[in-house]
Amino acid sequence: MSVIAVTGIGLLATQDPELGELRDAAVLAVDGRVTWVGPSDALPEGAGEERVDAHGRCVVPGFVDSHTHLVFAGDRAEEFAARLVGLPYAAGGIRTTVEATRAATAGALEAGARRLAAEALASGTTTMEVKSGYGLTVADERRLLEIAGRLPATVATFLGAHVVPDEYTDRPDDYVDLVSGPMLDACAPLAAWCDVFCEDGAFDVAQSRAVLDAGAARGLGLRVHANQLAHGPGVALAAELGAASADHCTHVTDADAAALADAGVVATLLPAAEFSTRSPYAPARRLLDAGVTVALATDCNPGTSYTTSLPFVIALACREYRLTPAEALRAATAGGAAALRMGDAGRLSPGARADLVVLDAPGYTHLAYRPGVPLVDAVVRGGRVVYSRRATPDRRGDQGAP
Amino acid sequence: MSVIAVTGIGLLATQDPELGELRDAAVLAVDGRVTWVGPSDALPEGAGEERVDAHGRCVVPGFVDSHTHLVFAGDRAEEFAARLVGLPYAAGGIRTTVEATRAATAGALEAGARRLAAEALASGTTTMEVKSGYGLTVADERRLLEIAGRLPATVATFLGAHVVPDEYTDRPDDYVDLVSGPMLDACAPLAAWCDVFCEDGAFDVAQSRAVLDAGAARGLGLRVHANQLAHGPGVALAAELGAASADHCTHVTDADAAALADAGVVATLLPAAEFSTRSPYAPARRLLDAGVTVALATDCNPGTSYTTSLPFVIALACREYRLTPAEALRAATAGGAAALRMGDAGRLSPGARADLVVLDAPGYTHLAYRPGVPLVDAVVRGGRVVYSRRATPDRRGDQGAP
Numbered sequence: 001m002s003v004i005a006v007t008g009i010g011l012l013a014t015q016d017p018e019l020g021e022l023r024d025a026a027v028l029a030v031d032g033r034v035t036w037v038g039p040s041d042a043l044p045e046g047a048g049e050e051r052v053d054a055h056g057r058c059v060v061p062g063f064v065d066s067h068t069h070l071v072f073a074g075d076r077a078e079e080f081a082a083r084l085v086g087l088p089y090a091a092g093g094i095r096t097t098v099e100a101t102r103a104a105t106a107g108a109l110e111a112g113a114r115r116l117a118a119e120a121l122a123s124g125t126t127t128m129e130v131k132s133g134y135g136l137t138v139a140d141e142r143r144l145l146e147i148a149g150r151l152p153a154t155v156a157t158f159l160g161a162h163v164v165p166d167e168y169t170d171r172p173d174d175y176v177d178l179v180s181g182p183m184l185d186a187c188a189p190l191a192a193w194c195d196v197f198c199e200d201g202a203f204d205v206a207q208s209r210a211v212l213d214a215g216a217a218r219g220l221g222l223r224v225h226a227n228q229l230a231h232g233p234g235v236a237l238a239a240e241l242g243a244a245s246a247d248h249c250t251h252v253t254d255a256d257a258a259a260l261a262d263a264g265v266v267a268t269l270l271p272a273a274e275f276s277t278r279s280p281y282a283p284a285r286r287l288l289d290a291g292v293t294v295a296l297a298t299d300c301n302p303g304t305s306y307t308t309s310l311p312f313v314i315a316l317a318c319r320e321y322r323l324t325p326a327e328a329l330r331a332a333t334a335g336g337a338a339a340l341r342m343g344d345a346g347r348l349s350p351g352a353r354a355d356l357v358v359l360d361a362p363g364y365t366h367l368a369y370r371p372g373v374p375l376v377d378a379v380v381r382g383g384r385v386v387y388s389r390r391a392t393p394d395r396r397g398d399q400g401a402p
Numbered sequence: 403m404s405v406i407a408v409t410g411i412g413l414l415a416t417q418d419p420e421l422g423e424l425r426d427a428a429v430l431a432v433d434g435r436v437t438w439v440g441p442s443d444a445l446p447e448g449a450g451e452e453r454v455d456a457h458g459r460c461v462v463p464g465f466v467d468s469h470t471h472l473v474f475a476g477d478r479a480e481e482f483a484a485r486l487v488g489l490p491y492a493a494g495g496i497r498t499t500v501e502a503t504r505a506a507t508a509g510a511l512e513a514g515a516r517r518l519a520a521e522a523l524a525s526g527t528t529t530m531e532v533k534s535g536y537g538l539t540v541a542d543e544r545r546l547l548e549i550a551g552r553l554p555a556t557v558a559t560f561l562g563a564h565v566v567p568d569e570y571t572d573r574p575d576d577y578v579d580l581v582s583g584p585m586l587d588a589c590a591p592l593a594a595w596c597d598v599f600c601e602d603g604a605f606d607v608a609q610s611r612a613v614l615d616a617g618a619a620r621g622l623g624l625r626v627h628a629n630q631l632a633h634g635p636g637v638a639l640a641a642e643l644g645a646a647s648a649d650h651c652t653h654v655t656d657a658d659a660a661a662l663a664d665a666g667v668v669a670t671l672l673p674a675a676e677f678s679t680r681s682p683y684a685p686a687r688r689l690l691d692a693g694v695t696v697a698l699a700t701d702c703n704p705g706t707s708y709t710t711s712l713p714f715v716i717a718l719a720c721r722e723y724r725l726t727p728a729e730a731l732r733a734a735t736a737g738g739a740a741a742l743r744m745g746d747a748g749r750l751s752p753g754a755r756a757d758l759v760v761l762d763a764p765g766y767t768h769l770a771y772r773p774g775v776p777l778v779d780a781v782v783r784g785g786r787v788v789y790s791r792r793a794t795p796d797r798r799g800d801q802g803a804p
Contacts, residue, residue, distance in 0.1 A: 077767045081727060084720050084770070119775060275721055275773060312774025318486050319677055325483060365479045368486070371677060372714025373521060374776050 004029050004383050005048025006356065007040055010056035011363050013326075015334040016349035027059070029354030032382040037349055052378060052385060058363050060329060062126025062355030062381060063310040064336030064346045067247050067268050067297035069159075070130045070151070071113045071144045074100030076302045083277065093303045094134070094163040101134035101144070110147045116300060117151050120308035122389075123374065126355035126381045127336070127345050129297075130154045131195060133162030138183045145190035153355075153381060155340055157193035157223065158184065161211040163202050176207045180214035188218040193244070197225040198234035205233040212241055221341065227251045228273075239263035245295065245339040250274060250282045257283075257290035266339040268295040269331070271316040273305035284321035295335035296328060311367045311375060318368035325365040354383040406431050406785050407450025408758065409442055412458035413765050415728075417736040418751035429461070431756030434784040439751055454780060454787060460765050462731060464528025464757030464783060465712040466738030466748045469649050469670050469699035471561075472532045472553070473515045473546045476502030478704045485679065495705045496536070496565040503536035503546070512549045518702060519553050522710035524791075525776065528757035528783045529738070529747050531699075532556045533597060535564030538577075540585045547592035555757075555783060557742055559595035559625065560586065563613040565604050578609045582616035595646070596622040600636035607635040614643055623743065629653045630675075641665035647697065647741040652676060652684045659685075659692035668741040670697040671733070673718040675707035686723035697737035698730060713769045713777060720770035727767040756785040 005028050012025035019037060026043045028036040036044065079093050101109065113130070120128060130151060132144040141160050148156040160179040168175035184194070194215025198208040202225075212222050221244050226234025228248035238246035239259035246260060247268040260267055269282045287294055296313050299305040307313075310332045317328040337346030344352050359366065360377040367375060379387035407430050414427035421439060428445045430438040438446065481495050503511065515532070522530060532553060534546035543562050550558040562581040570577035586596070596617025600610040604627075614624050623646050628636025630650035640648035641661035648662060649670040662669055671684045689696055698715050701707040709715075716730040725733065739748030746754050761768065762779040769777060781789040 075764075075768075075771075077765055077771050080771045081767050084724070084726060122776075123774075272773065276771075278721060306768075306772045307774045309774030315774075319680060322486070324486060362477075363479055365483050366477075366708075369477075369479050369482045369678075370708045371674065372525075372709045372711030372717075372774060374524075 002031050002383055003048050004050040004052065004354065004380065005043060006052045006054060006059060006358070006380065007043060008056055009040065009054045009059045011058040012037070012348065013058065013060045013329060013364055014349055015061050015330060015347040019349050027348055027354070027356065029383040032354050034348055034350055034352045034354050050385070052358065052380065054358050056362070057377065058359045058361055060357050060359065060364050061333040061346050061348050062357055062379065063124045063332050064127045064340065064342070065120060065125045065297050065300070065310055066129045066245065066295050066336040066339040067270060067299050068128055068130055069133060069299070069301035070116050070128065071109055071132070071147050072097050072101050072134045072302055073104035073109060073112065074302065075306070079303065080276065095166060097134045097302055098136050098163070098165060102137070102140050106143055106147065109144070110150065113147055113151055116308055117154070120300070121379055121387050122376060123309045123311055124357040124376045124379060125308065125310055126153060126379060127340070127342070128154045129157055129193070129340055131157040131159040132187065133159030136160065136162065136165040138178070138186045141183055142186045142190065145187055149190055155193070156191045157195045158187045158191040158215065158220065159195040159197070160184070160187065161196040161203050161208065163197060172207070176203070176210055180210050184214050184218055188215070188220055191220060193223050194220040195223045195225065198237060199225065199229055199232060201229070205237055208234065208237055209241070212237070212243070216241070223247060227256070235260060238265050244341050247297070248273070248282070249287065250279060252283060252287070254286070254290070257287050257292055260287070261291040266293045266295050266335065268297050268339045269317070269321065270297055270299035270305060271320055272307050272313050273299040274320070275316055276305050281320040284317065284323055288327065293335060293338050294331045295339040296331040297336060297339070312372070315368045315371040325368050328368065329364045354380060356380045404433055404785055405450055406452045406454065406756065406782065407445060408454045408456060408461060408760070408782065409445060410458055411442065411456045411461045413460040414439070414750065415460065415462045415731060415766050416751055417463050417732060417749040421751050429750055429756070429758065431785040434756050436750055436752055436754045436756050452787070454760065454782065456760050458764070459779065460761045460763055460768070462759050462761065462766050463735040463748050463750050464759055464781065465526045465734050466529045466742065466744070467522060467527045467699050467702070467712055468531045468647065468697050468738040468741040469672060469701050470530055470532055471535060471701070471703035472518050472530065473511055473534070473549050474499050474503050474536045474704055475506035475511060475514065476704065477708070481705065482678065497568060499536045499704055500538055500565070500567060504539070504542050508545055508549065511546070512552065515549055515553055518710055519556070522702070523781055523789050524778060525711045525713055526759040526778045526781060527710065527712055528555060528781060529742070529744070530556045531559055531595070531742055533559040533561040534589065535561030538562065538564065538567040540580070540588045543585055544588045544592065547589055551592055557595070558593045559597045560589045560593040560617065560622065561597040561599070562586070562589065563598040563605050563610065565599060574609070578605070578612055582612050586616050586620055590617070590620040590622055593622060595625050597625045597627065599627040600639060601627065601631055601634060603631070607639055610636065610639055611643070614639070614645070618643070625649060629658070637662060640667050646743050649699070650675070650684070651689065652681060654685060654689070656688070656692070659689050659694055662689070663693040668695045668697050668737065670699050670741045671719070671723065672699055672701040672707060673722055674709050674715050675701040676722070677718055678707050683722040686719065686725055690729065695737060695740050696733045697741040698733040699738060699741070714774070717770045717773040727770050730770065731766045756782060758782045
């Protein structure tokens with residue numbers, strides 16, 4: 001039996017609707033699950049083989065990053081730089097990464113993904129959704145999902161319908177047939193979710209529906225890249241099919257918002273992609289006001305959002321979406337968990353995964369108040385301390401010669 | 403004699419107009435000064451008691467943060483949160499920090515400043531300007547400058563004219579007399595620069611001129627907080643008096659830009675303050691097009707910009723100011739040095755300080771391309787490795803239990 005107690009928590013933002021926020025709190029976990037949350041001085045006697053003292057700082061649930069494209073090769077820094085001087089983003093840039101990814105060894109792909117996963121962990125992310133989508137052949141898509149499955153604490157999504165690969169440019173429906181048939185047969189056993197990029201330049205609504213129907217028939221849950229580059233049918237399709245999440249939602253109408261709310265579809269917003277492509281920001285307040293559950297995710301990918309940092313995303317959401325720090329934190333924890341339909345993540349209450357972040361700050365407002373500053377002091381995942389910077393040079397300052 | 407060689411540099415962005423950018427380069431430094439820069443395979447034989455291998459990554463000069471308010475007590479997270487839901491920023495918030503700072507011990511103030519300085523170092527800043535301005539009595543301003551003087555690699559600025567303290571609200575000119583007389587007498591020996599917040603709610607143009615004239619008479623260089631909250635006379639005053647820098651420049655006209663260019667005044671832009679106060683962004687391109695030298699700085703302070711990260715500032719400048727990564731890097735290195743009139747900082751060429759950053763990236767574009775991600779792998783200052791994250795847990799990922 002493995003027991004851990006996190007004590008001395010100045011502010012505990014549980015994200016549990018009944019528990020709310022606690023001061024001077026402690027969390028107890030056994031075998032990777034939270035068993036008790038309460039006042040620090042009421043911690044059961046003798047509890048905790050391992051102790052983490054938060055020293056009065058703020059503890060939040062581990063971030064749930066519900067939208068990443070973590071497995072790829074190459075980078076697109078030149079395309080990014082060209083966009084800065086005026087070139088618009090087009091979905092076709094994905095093909096650059098497809099080419100590099102197909103050419104890379106599995107070892108190189110896995111090493112790259114592990115490095116990004118470690119970077120995400122150091123910024124507080126304890127659960128990540130990871131999509132395929134840079135292979136676009138049966139073998140390559142399967143290879144990406146195998147790698148995703150070997151990463152710790154990830155949920156895999158099949159995104160064969162990311163873009164039509166070059167070899168199918170003249171016959172895109174044949175590619176849709178491939179994705180909906182043999183590719184899904186090979187990939188569905190390795191994934192929990194089926195996703196599609198429903199957008200001009202990627203897949204139209206009929207093609208998207210075909211892929212999603214095929215995914216659902218194989219038992220996969222559904223998610224949709226929707227309404228990123230312009231208003232389109234993606235959000236409505238997600239609502240119609242009962243997808244768990246419609247992602248991006250940069251261009252949505254009031255009718256879209258109502259449809260998401262009615263269907264219980266989470267709107268997963270990706271402000272770092274809007275930052276990096278210099279696009280408008282999604283109407284987050286309008287979605288919240290319509291009763292939609294909002295998640296915040298990084299969209300980590302080498303084309304449009306090459307960040308693993310949910311603290312950065314939270315800061316952007318406060319500035320650009322006009323979310324309060326409490327709303328942004330909720331979206332990056334409980335919201336992400338809702339987008340992945342994980343009832344036991346994104347909150348700190350009995351029964352939940354013992355995934356939490358000790359911030360180097362008295363409150364979570366600092367995630368927005370201190371933009372760009374690494375504020376994660378320690379990360380517990382599954383009841384184990386998996387990251388700590390207590391011994392790193394930034395605390396020693398000039399004494400820190402290696 | 404202390405010798406260090408940094409080798410295996412994939413891309414060296416020297417910021418020296420003649421050297422430009424070099425590939426496969428090395429840097430040699432003796433006793434804290436660069437003595438040689440050139441192709442890695444031409445490194446003088448036997449050179450380098452200490453070696454740092456950049457492993458093909460990008461090396462840039464250490465960032466020069468030419469505008470910070472690093473010495474203070476308390477935080478203003480609640481004011482920040484209130485602003486997020488609609489309260490505008492007003493200069494008066496400074497008084498909250500003045501109250502907390504006066505009440506703090508010198509030890510607590512120095513510990514806080516050292517912690518922020520270490521945080522800045524870990525994000526690549528090797529030179530920092532540090533202002534007083536949260537004391538606003540002769541003794542308290544002097545105390546802040548004494549602390550600034552004990553921080554490593556800082557340049558101190560006297561900012562007694564930050565805001566009129568409560569006790570002088572009814573007789574602001576008496577406060578100006580205090581600042582221009584006894585306070586400057588006490589503080590000038592501890593500072594290199596004299597600054598003033600020339601803005602509605604702080605000091606008008608006549609008061610600002612009185613303070614700056616008095617500072618210049620005591621041999622201090624001049625800098626001006628100008629045109630932050632609205633268009634005003636601050637920029638024109640900076641140009642008229644030959645200040646080294648006009649800082650903020652959020653609201654400037656073409657005539658202001660021309661005046662700065664004609665007078666050789668650096669425009670120090672502070673996009674993180676504009677981010678955190680949700681204000682408009684300064685017209686950086688217009689300033690550059692008018693021939694003004696632009697610096698980028700953090701404005702680190704607890705009210706309007708509580709960040710120490712110049713990489714975050716660079717990312718914002720690319721997104722919001724439409725600077726190219728090369729322009730933004732230049733502004734955060736050579737630009738900052740120009741704003742402080744330091745001819746030997748912000749560049750890597752013979753004679754310069756051996757202050758450099760090894761980025762965990764193949765190029766400096768990644769500073770904008772990977773927003774929110776800590777990309778600093780190692781920092782050399784004065785020819786010594788003063789920060790390295792090579793041994794920290796984020797590289798070990800899940801194996802990194804402490």
